[in-house]
Structures are given as structure tokens and as C-alpha cells.
Amino acid sequence: MRGPARAGRARGAVASLVLIAAVAAACTRGTDVPASGAGSSSGSPSPSVTEGLAPVAFDASTLRTRWPIKHVVFLIKENRTFDHLFGTFPGANGVSFGMDHGVRRPLLRGTDQATGEDIPHCYPCALAAWDEGRMDGFNQSEAADRWAYTQLHKEQLPNYWHWASRNVLFDNVFASAQGPSFPNHLYTIAAQSGGAHDNPRRPPGLGSLTFGCDAPPEQLVEVVDSEGVVKKIPPCFDFLTEGDLLNDAEIPWAYYAAQEDQKGYIWSAYSAIRRYREHPDRWQRHMHSVDTVVQDIRAGALPPITWITPRFELSEHPEYSFCHGENWSTQVIDAIMQSPMWKNTAIFLTWDDYGGFYDHAPPPQVDDFGFGIRVPMMVLSPYSVDGKVSHELGEFSSVLRFIEDNWGLGKLTHRDRQATPMMSAFDFTQEPRPPDPQPLRTDCEGPRFPSQDPG
Numbered sequence: 001m002r003g004p005a006r007a008g009r010a011r012g013a014v015a016s017l018v019l020i021a022a023v024a025a026a027c028t029r030g031t032d033v034p035a036s037g038a039g040s041s042s043g044s045p046s047p048s049v050t051e052g053l054a055p056v057a058f059d060a061s062t063l064r065t066r067w068p069i070k071h072v073v074f075l076i077k078e079n080r081t082f083d084h085l086f087g088t089f090p091g092a093n094g095v096s097f098g099m100d101h102g103v104r105r106p107l108l109r110g111t112d113q114a115t116g117e118d119i120p121h122c123y124p125c126a127l128a129a130w131d132e133g134r135m136d137g138f139n140q141s142e143a144a145d146r147w148a149y150t151q152l153h154k155e156q157l158p159n160y161w162h163w164a165s166r167n168v169l170f171d172n173v174f175a176s177a178q179g180p181s182f183p184n185h186l187y188t189i190a191a192q193s194g195g196a197h198d199n200p201r202r203p204p205g206l207g208s209l210t211f212g213c214d215a216p217p218e219q220l221v222e223v224v225d226s227e228g229v230v231k232k233i234p235p236c237f238d239f240l241t242e243g244d245l246l247n248d249a250e251i252p253w254a255y256y257a258a259q260e261d262q263k264g265y266i267w268s269a270y271s272a273i274r275r276y277r278e279h280p281d282r283w284q285r286h287m288h289s290v291d292t293v294v295q296d297i298r299a300g301a302l303p304p305i306t307w308i309t310p311r312f313e314l315s316e317h318p319e320y321s322f323c324h325g326e327n328w329s330t331q332v333i334d335a336i337m338q339s340p341m342w343k344n345t346a347i348f349l350t351w352d353d354y355g356g357f358y359d360h361a362p363p364p365q366v367d368d369f370g371f372g373i374r375v376p377m378m379v380l381s382p383y384s385v386d387g388k389v390s391h392e393l394g395e396f397s398s399v400l401r402f403i404e405d406n407w408g409l410g411k412l413t414h415r416d417r418q419a420t421p422m423m424s425a426f427d428f429t430q431e432p433r434p435p436d437p438q439p440l441r442t443d444c445e446g447p448r449f450p451s452q453d454p455g
Contacts, residue, residue: 049260053284055301058252061344063304065406067428068383070344072406073336074307074399076188076267077325078181078315079121079355082171082374083107087151089164091389092171098149098358099136107358110150112157112326113445115318117143119356123179123198126354126372130178133362140356147318149358157322159330159438160378163349166436167384168425173394174363175353175372176415182211182221182235184352184372184396185269188307189255191397191415193369194237194272195223209260211235212271213278224368236274242305242400243270243286245409252303256290263312264290267352297335305403308332313449318355323444330438333380337435346381346426348399364393366418371395379425382432392424 060070087094087107097106120140131137138148154161176187182200183193200211200221208219213236220232246253258264268287270276276283288296293308309315316325329349336342354373363371377394397415402422404411411417 050280050283050287051289055254055288055296055303056252057299057301058303060304060341063251063407066408067406067426068344068432069346069381069406070304071302071341071346072305072399072403073302073345073347074188074305075329075332075347075349076185076307076309077329077349077351078267078310078317079119079353079357080316080351080376081354081357081359082173082361082376083359084110084151084357085157085160085351085376086164086169086171088153089161089169089171089389092169093361093391094171095360096151098138098360099134100139100149101136105149107149107151110147110152110156112152112322114321114450115143115147117147118317118319119144119147121180121354121356123183125356126178126180129354129356129373130363135358135360135362138356138358144356148356151358152322157326158441159326159333162438163333163380163436164378165387167378167380167386168388168390170377170379170390170392170394170422170425172361172374172391173350173377173398174374175370176396177353177370178363178372179353181267181352182272183369185267185309186237186272187396187415188352188399189243189269189273190239190241191400191411191413191419192239194239195225196221196235197224197369198222199266200235209263209265210268210271211266212268213274214260214271235272236277237272238274240412241270241273242403242409242412243276245404245412246305246407249407249409251305251407253286253305253307254288254303255286255307255309256288256293256296257307257309258311259289259291264310264315266312267309267315269307269309294331294335297332297339297341300340302341304407311449316351318357320450321444321446321448323441324448327440327444328448330440334437337437342435343382343432346379346383346402348377348379348402348422350377350396350399351375367414377422379422381426382434383426383428383430384433385425385427385430386433388425390422390424392420392422394420394422398422 128137177183186193221235257268314328359374398419401419
């Protein structure tokens with residue numbers, strides 16, 4: 001499907017075009033997309049698959065918590081902004097127009113299918129889009145010209161829209177970091193990125209499905225150290241994570257992601273934490289194939305805290321089908337709602353970064369890393385307020401803060417210490433609300449896994 005036409009639009013100054021070209025060149029090195037030829041394990045230096053141990057059922061009600069929540073599920077999708085998905089949502093801080101280098105342009109109707117192409121969203125791309133708070137620099141490539149200034153409407157995301165209408169939608173949550181997936185996924189487990197602003201970069205022609213300690217030696221990431229010096233290092237870190245706090249408290253947890261030979265493994269954040277990726281027992285105990293998450297939910301095997309990231313093809317990364325991605329999310333959320341764990345669960349659903357799409361809200365700059373451009377967040381729970389748009393400020397560290405406060409854990413960095421725990425989502429005095437599963441969409445075009453057999 002081709003993008004919306006754009007005609008009769010004023011162009012920026014020559015200097016702006018030069019900047020766009022420079023940013024676009026940088027973005028080709030910072031994409032989330034696996035390197036050419038890396039769509040399968042064939043010819044890729046990515047590691048062999050390590051099968052995780054089967055999750056062991058655990059009675060989460062035996063653990064003392066501050067609130068009635070005994071399970072947290074942190075579900076992280078890909079590359080959408082608030083204005084792109086919920087810019088027309090009633091009562092929310094959304095818009096249906098944007099600024100393109102000082103020129104106002106409408107946010108045209110986007111596609112809920114596949115764009116077939118990615119939009120620049122590297123670290124320098126994000127800074128250019130932000131443009132010191134002017135939020136007018138998103139048009140950085142031909143693909144961006146087609147797609148960045150678009151938005152979806154109610155009927156194009158029916159299940160997300162329904163759950164946002166019947167739970168709590170946050171319109172003031174920002175990605176933790178300016179830039180793409182790698183730093184932001186690290187924030188979802190550690191309230192920091194280890195100094196990384198951008199994705200690890202591969203030399204041309206190098207196939208790799210990983211952003212972690214198991215990356216080939218030529219694949220490096222730029223980090224800024226405590227003295228402000230930029231270095232290129234392997235994407236392998238030793239900083240403390242939420243999983244370590246949970247281990248110290250003897251609270252079970254799990255991380256579901258694509259396996260080592262699948263697209264989407266780049267978002268398996270613990271692959272970049274040395275003491276997990278290089279420790280087979282820890283890796284097998286806590287890391288699980290996302291292909292088994294629905295059956296594990298139905299078996300009652302999810303631990304008190306669970307992170308879930310999707311296969312690349314089901315992530316809503318724009319070159320793949322949004323419709324298929326929403327259906328996958330629906331399968332996961334429906335399984336939780338139809339299981340016994342629903343009665344004391346909070347699902348935090350978000351998108352990891354802006355993905356190149358327009359958003360009008362300038363992100364507060366709280367430190368040298370962010371916040372990044374605004375993303376949607378919703379909380380689904382028997383205790384979520386019915387039909388609320390919350391304006392509470394948040395970022396990915398806010399979910400960690402909720403976990404820490406609920407289970408009485410310590411803190412990791414200044415980010416989770418300063419974050420609010422998103423309590424505006426909940427009313428613990430209300431009668432717990434029944435599950436609200438939704439049907440799968442039947443209008444998705446093409447196969448779920450285009451590079452594989454249809455189905």
C-alpha cells in the first residue's frame with residue numbers, strides 16, 4: 001500500500017535539507033531492522049538457540065504486596081507515537097496536524113497494514129525530529145515524507161481503542177531515551193541504558209540478529225562514559241537490573257522474547273547483560289521463547305513479574321502489519337484476562353520508541369538521555385479506572401517504580417527514584433472489574449510472517 005500523497009507543500013531552507021540528508025545517512029546505521037540476509041539463522045553469526053527451562057508455577061498470592069496487584073505484565077510493542085495511534089482519542093492531548101520545518105501539515109490517515117518500509121528513528125534522527133522542542137523535524141527521508149505525518153483512527157486499532165476506552169490511557173508518557181530501541185529496552189529493565197544513545201552498529205554486510213553480549217566482535221555500540229567521553233564497546237553491560245532486585249528478594253520473574261535465530265531477538269534486553277547472557281543457568285531460568293507465552297499463561301505458569309517483547313513481524317514495526325501485531329497483542333491480553341491470574345494483574349502496555357512518527361508534545365529533558373518522544377501507555381487491570389485519560393507524567397522507569405513500590409524493592413538509578421508509580425491508573429477501593437477479552441481482527445492482509453510460510 002502506498003503512502004498518502006503530499007502536494008503543494010512549502011519546502012524548508014537549503015540548510016534544513018542538508019541537515020535532513022545528514023540525519024538520514026546516520027539513521028541508516030541506527031535502524032532496528034536486522035541486517036540484510038539476517039532474517040534467518042542461515043549465514044548469521046548470531047548464537048545458537050538456548051532453550052529456556054519450562055516456567056514453574058508459583059503462587060504469587062503468597063508474596064506480600066503493598067497493593068492487591070500480585071502480577072505485573074510489562075508488554076512492549078514497537079515504534080509508534082501517541083499522536084499516531086491516539087491523536088483523535090476523546091479527552092486526550094492529541095492533534096491531527098503537525099509541523100514540518102515550520103510548515104503546518106495534516107496528519108493524514110495512515111495504514112493499519114504494512115508500510116513495507118521503515119522510517120528514520122536513530123538517535124540523531126530523534127534529536128532532529130525534536131528540534132529543541134519545536135517538534136518539526138520528522139520529515140527526514142522519502143519514507144518519512146510518506147508516513148511520518150500520518151495517524152490511525154478508531155476502526156484501525158479496534159481492540160487497543162476499546163481497551164483504552166475501558167481502562168486507563170496515559171497521554172503524558174515518554175520514551176525513556178531520545179532514539180531507537182536498544183537504549184529504551186535497557187531502560188525497561190534497568191532505568192538506564194549504560195550510556196548508550198543508539199543501537200549497536202554492524203559493518204556493511206554483517207548479518208546479526210542480536211544487540212547483546214553474543215554479538216559478533218565487529219558489532220559495537222557508542223556509549224558516553226561518566227566523564228562525557230564517547231567510546232565504542234561491545235553491547236554487553238554489568239549494571240544492576242530489576243531482575244537482580246527481584247532475585248535478591250526471592251521473587252520469581254521471566255522475560256519473554258524472540259529466540260536467538262528469530263527476528264526480534266534484538267529486543268531481548270537481557271542479552272546485553274553479561275551475567276545473564278553468559279550464565280547458562282540464569283539465562284535458562286529467566287529467558288523464555290515468546291512463542292510459548294500464551295500457552296504458559298493458560299498453564300498458570302507466569303511468575304509475579306513478566307516482561308514480554310514480540311517477534312519482529314508481530315511488533316508493529318511499520319514495515320510489518322500493524323493489524324497482525326494488534327492481533328498478537330490481543331491473543332496475549334485475552335489469555336491473561338481468561339486466566340485465574342487476571343483477578344490480581346496489572347498489564348502495562350506501551351511502545352518502545354517513536355519509530356519516526358510525528359508527535360506534537362515536547363518531551364521534558366530530565367538528563368542527557370531523555371525523555372524521548374512521547375509514546376502511548378495504557379494500564380489494563382481489574383483495578384484500573386474505567387475510561388480514564390491520565391495526564392500523569394511517566395516513562396518506562398515508572399513501571400519499574402510500580403514494581404519496586406508494590407513488592408518493597410530498592411531502587412536502581414535516579415530515574416526510578418524520581419519516577420511516579422502510575423498510581424493514577426488504579427482504584428483499589430472499587431469492585432474488581434471482570435475480564436474484557438476482545439475478538440481477533442479478520443481484516444489483516446497477507447501472512448503473519450511474510451518471510452516464512454503464510455499462517
